[in-house]
Amino acid sequence: MKFFSAAVLFATSSNVAAFSAVAPSSTGAATGNPDPVDKSMRGIDKEPSTFDPTAGENAALKRNNNDQVWVPQRARPRRNRKNATMRGMVRENIVTPSNFIYPLFIHEENYNQAIESMPGCERHSLESMLKEVGEAYNLGVKTFVLFPKVPDELKTNLGVEAYNPEGIVPRALRLIKAAYPDSIVCTDVALDPYSDQGHDGVVENGKILNDVTINQLCKQAVCQARAGSDVVAPSDMMDGRVKAIRDALDSEGFTDVSILSYTAKYASAYYGPFRDALDSHPGFGDKKTYQQDPANGREALIEAALDAAEGADMLMVKPGMPYLDIIRRLKDASPLPIAAYHVSGEYAMIKAACEKGWLNEKDVVMETLTCFKRAGADIILTYYAKQAAQWIEQDGLY
Numbered sequence: 001m002k003f004f005s006a007a008v009l010f011a012t013s014s015n016v017a018a019f020s021a022v023a024p025s026s027t028g029a030a031t032g033n034p035d036p037v038d039k040s041m042r043g044i045d046k047e048p049s050t051f052d053p054t055a056g057e058n059a060a061l062k063r064n065n066n067d068q069v070w071v072p073q074r075a076r077p078r079r080n081r082k083n084a085t086m087r088g089m090v091r092e093n094i095v096t097p098s099n100f101i102y103p104l105f106i107h108e109e110n111y112n113q114a115i116e117s118m119p120g121c122e123r124h125s126l127e128s129m130l131k132e133v134g135e136a137y138n139l140g141v142k143t144f145v146l147f148p149k150v151p152d153e154l155k156t157n158l159g160v161e162a163y164n165p166e167g168i169v170p171r172a173l174r175l176i177k178a179a180y181p182d183s184i185v186c187t188d189v190a191l192d193p194y195s196d197q198g199h200d201g202v203v204e205n206g207k208i209l210n211d212v213t214i215n216q217l218c219k220q221a222v223c224q225a226r227a228g229s230d231v232v233a234p235s236d237m238m239d240g241r242v243k244a245i246r247d248a249l250d251s252e253g254f255t256d257v258s259i260l261s262y263t264a265k266y267a268s269a270y271y272g273p274f275r276d277a278l279d280s281h282p283g284f285g286d287k288k289t290y291q292q293d294p295a296n297g298r299e300a301l302i303e304a305a306l307d308a309a310e311g312a313d314m315l316m317v318k319p320g321m322p323y324l325d326i327i328r329r330l331k332d333a334s335p336l337p338i339a340a341y342h343v344s345g346e347y348a349m350i351k352a353a354c355e356k357g358w359l360n361e362k363d364v365v366m367e368t369l370t371c372f373k374r375a376g377a378d379i380i381l382t383y384y385a386k387q388a389a390q391w392i393e394q395d396g397l398y
């Protein structure tokens with residue numbers, strides 16, 4: 001994983017030295033026992049009845065030509081882990097800032113609002129958003145996704161504010177694309193930030209209506225494309241929305257706008273802090289009639305096949321860590337790039353444990369992000385994007 005500093009490495013091996021048969025020298029603890037070990041291992045046990053693994057007709061261990069204790073083992077995977085240079089050479093997965101999509105919360109106010117359940121994240125004013133984009137951009141994080149907190153008075157069941165060309169998302173898009181034309185800005189296609197019902201679709205008598213919701217999503221996607229969105233990311237989980245959005249974009253000339261589909265989005269309890277951030281908790285019930293059941297893995301393959309056939313450019317799994325098996329299944333099933341959303345609840349859990357001093361934040365975050373890549377994610381949406389890019393800049397690639 002990371003290149004351990006000499007101090008950390010030696011501190012670890014000194015624990016082993018304390019249990020070794022040869023007494024550590026006075027400096028042994030600091031240097032990892034510089035004294036040679038007699039590998040014949042003879043004469044170290046006082047009690048004659050002590051078991052000797054190298055003795056007897058059916059000895060468990062052998063002795064080599066130099067009378068040293070020998071496990072006749074040809075394949076020794078530890079050779080490839082010998083030191084940092086060797087480990088770097090054989091490392092299978094590396095996280096780079098270009099893998100990240102940085103989610104940003106925005107609101108209409110001219111101040112930033114801390115999000116209590118997501119320490120270190122805030123709802124940005126548009127000015128602050130631009131500054132945050134610039135800082136991340138200069139660290140190599142060049143892709144962003146915007147999530148708006150919409151004032152209650154603009155929320156309706158049909159979510160019409162979602163396609164207001166002067167709404168907060170189109171304005172934010174124009175600002176970012178003007179200042180950072182080479183950035184990639186993704187936009188969330190879904191009604192929940194704009195819904196007075198707190199749902200991702202139009203509601204009738206307690207039901208989420210599929211097809212009329214898609215009618216609204218098509219307008220939202222085209223509105224975002226007109227404002228400069230590079231990637232629209234439908235997160236609603238309505239059936240048939242990728243095809244409809246693709247056709248809507250294409251019919252308006254936006255054949256170059258990509259679709260990053262939330263393919264396997266689960267009805268998860270890990271979204272709580274995000275809903276605090278946007279004040280978008282469901283007004284009634286839950287989202288289980290459209291988001292996937294956390295108990296189901298194969299079902300994600302149905303969604304993946306549909307999204308690919310309907311024209312998705314990239315497939316997303318959400319949440320991330322508890323769903324690494326789904327990332328792997330989609331990776332094996334589809335040649336499309338796979339994205340993983342390291343969601344707010346996962347972020348909050350790491351933050352809380354680190355605040356208590358129970359985990360080392362840098363180590364646990366970089367391990368987590370690397371595990372996403374190992375599981376098969378090409379792209380990682382994470383609130384740690386900027387912070388991780390800073391760590392990578394300081395420490396080199398992990």
Ligand SMILES: *[C@@H]1O[C@H](CO)[C@@H](O)[C@H](O)[C@H]1NC(C)=O
Binds near residue numbers: 082083085
């Ligand atoms: C790592 O091991 C290789 C092979 O034994 C050796 O050539 C190299 O000098 C070692 N590098 C470090 C940094 O210890």
